[in-house]
Amino acid sequence: MLTAKSKLEGGAGNGRREKTEFPMSDVNGVAQDHLRSFVERIERLEEEKKTISDDIKDVYAEAKGNGFDTKVLRKVISLRKQDADERQEQEAILDLYLQALGMAPSMSEG
Amino acid sequence: MLTAKSKLEGGAGNGRREKTEFPMSDVNGVAQDHLRSFVERIERLEEEKKTISDDIKDVYAEAKGNGFDTKVLRKVISLRKQDADERQEQEAILDLYLQALGMAPSMSEG
Amino acid sequence: MLTAKSKLEGGAGNGRREKTEFPMSDVNGVAQDHLRSFVERIERLEEEKKTISDDIKDVYAEAKGNGFDTKVLRKVISLRKQDADERQEQEAILDLYLQALGMAPSMSEG
Amino acid sequence: MLTAKSKLEGGAGNGRREKTEFPMSDVNGVAQDHLRSFVERIERLEEEKKTISDDIKDVYAEAKGNGFDTKVLRKVISLRKQDADERQEQEAILDLYLQALGMAPSMSEG
DNA sequence: GCTCAAAAGTGCAGCC
DNA sequence: GGCTGCACTTTTGAGC
Numbered sequence: 476m477l478t479a480k481s482k483l484e485g486g487a488g489n490g491r492r493e494k495t496e497f498p499m500s501d502v503n504g505v506a507q508d509h510l511r512s513f514v515e516r517i518e519r520l521e522e523e524k525k526t527i528s529d530d531i532k533d534v535y536a537e538a539k540g541n542g543f544d545t546k547v548l549r550k551v552i553s554l555r556k557q558d559a560d561e562r563q564e565q566e567a568i569l570d571l572y573l574q575a576l577g578m579a580p581s582m583s584e585g
Numbered sequence: 586m587l588t589a590k591s592k593l594e595g596g597a598g599n600g601r602r603e604k605t606e607f608p609m610s611d612v613n614g615v616a617q618d619h620l621r622s623f624v625e626r627i628e629r630l631e632e633e634k635k636t637i638s639d640d641i642k643d644v645y646a647e648a649k650g651n652g653f654d655t656k657v658l659r660k661v662i663s664l665r666k667q668d669a670d671e672r673q674e675q676e677a678i679l680d681l682y683l684q685a686l687g688m689a690p691s692m693s694e695g
Numbered sequence: 696m697l698t699a700k701s702k703l704e705g706g707a708g709n710g711r712r713e714k715t716e717f718p719m720s721d722v723n724g725v726a727q728d729h730l731r732s733f734v735e736r737i738e739r740l741e742e743e744k745k746t747i748s749d750d751i752k753d754v755y756a757e758a759k760g761n762g763f764d765t766k767v768l769r770k771v772i773s774l775r776k777q778d779a780d781e782r783q784e785q786e787a788i789l790d791l792y793l794q795a796l797g798m799a800p801s802m803s804e805g
Numbered sequence: 806m807l808t809a810k811s812k813l814e815g816g817a818g819n820g821r822r823e824k825t826e827f828p829m830s831d832v833n834g835v836a837q838d839h840l841r842s843f844v845e846r847i848e849r850l851e852e853e854k855k856t857i858s859d860d861i862k863d864v865y866a867e868a869k870g871n872g873f874d875t876k877v878l879r880k881v882i883s884l885r886k887q888d889a890d891e892r893q894e895q896e897a898i899l900d901l902y903l904q905a906l907g908m909a910p911s912m913s914e915g
Numbered sequence: 916g917c918t919c920a921a922a923a924g925t926g927c928a929g930c931c
Numbered sequence: 932g933g934c935t936g937c938a939c940t941t942t943t944g945a946g947c
Contacts, residue, residue: 572767
């Protein structure tokens with residue numbers, strides 16, 4: 476059974492087939508452009524993400540500089556996040572039980 | 586209603602001491618405001634960060650929807666990142682050499 | 696996949712090249728035996744672990760066969776685990792605050 | 806104050822009802838016992854599983870303490886596992902062929 | 916530098 | 932049988 480090899484969308488010369496078996500629905504050049512576009516978008520976002528992460532670190536550093544214990548601060552953040560998550564979880568549980576009881580919860584019907 | 590949060594300030598407010606052993610350099614109330622400010626800033630940033638992360642996932646999903654193998658795509662991103670990191674590393678080494686030679690690299694303007 | 700540059704050979708032993716560049720501080724044969732021993736122990740444990748995992752799956756399957764909704768069942772397990780974790784967490788928080796207050800919790804006084 | 810745990814049984818009538826809408830084919834009390842039994846079995850197994858996992862971590866730690874690079878060690882384990890899986894796969898294919906030829910492979914005793 | 920915890924990535928099981 | 936969501940593993944980053 477075949478598996479791994481097909482994934483590389485490898486630029487094998489498929490130019491001459493009526494229909495390509497490759498995972499992209501287009502000619503190679505176009506697919507490449509498409510790929511490049513995705514790569515750029517992702518890299519751009521990753522960059523932004525890193526900026527944010529660095530900002531967060533800066534805030535912790537600033538807090539520390541103001542005499543706060545970062546470990547405690549992190550715990551505070553973590554706890555508040557947990558609370559939020561738990562709230563969501565509660566709704567999920569409710570939905571689950573409603574489903575189990577045959578009473579569909581949401582499914583925004585209508 | 587406060588729940589877990591209340592524990593956070595539980596330690597505080599246990600009377601005035603000539604000198605506080607608390608890690609904050611201010612009166613409790615003020616420190617609390619300060620703390621709150623830090624917490625809010627961090628949470629805001631964490632939220633933004635999550636938005637970006639979700640965006641990234643969306644892009645991967647879109648790429649997948651366009652026939653790209655996300656695993657390969659991730660590999661591409663990863664490799665390019667490594668390359669970039671190595672490039673930076675090279676520049677850092679160059680800077681070190683320049684410094685060692687007394688030629689400050691100053692700021693690397695494009 | 697690992698590329699050649701990875702740290703496979705990296706690590707200890709830098710500097711001495713008369714004998715070996717390998718990361719182990721012993722003669723090859725002995726180190727190999729040692730390595731083999733670790734590999735075997737790990738593989739044995741992994742095997743046991745898999746057995747347990749399969750057992751768990753079996754129990755879920757059996758529960759399902761008895762009319763239980765496995766999704767709900769999993770949720771029940773998950774919730775109970777969360778409760779246990781939270782209990783631990785509470786102790787951790789307490790310790791943290793005690794530390795922050797300069798009251799080391801470390802001593803286990805009765 | 807309700808704790809999270811209480812929600813679990815919240816849905817079920819803590820008393821005895823003559824009739825149930827629940828997906829279990831038995832009276833509530835009995836189903837509850839049954840459920841409890843499953844929960845306990847699973848939790849017991851999960852516990853064992855965690856013990857094994859911790860043991861594995863310990864072995865890796867010990868290996869590290871003996872100068873082995875855990876990353877490499879993990880790679881070794883992983884590769885060997887792959888090999889084993891592939892071997893199994895080969896046998897499975899062989900079995901298929903044997904079956905196709907009307908020669909049941911029966912049980913593969915080690 | 917090592918250890919530990921959070922985040923990401925991968926694989927798997929259940930569902931449509 | 933493809934897909935979505937979940938659990939496990941791995942990796943990265945922070946703290947001591």
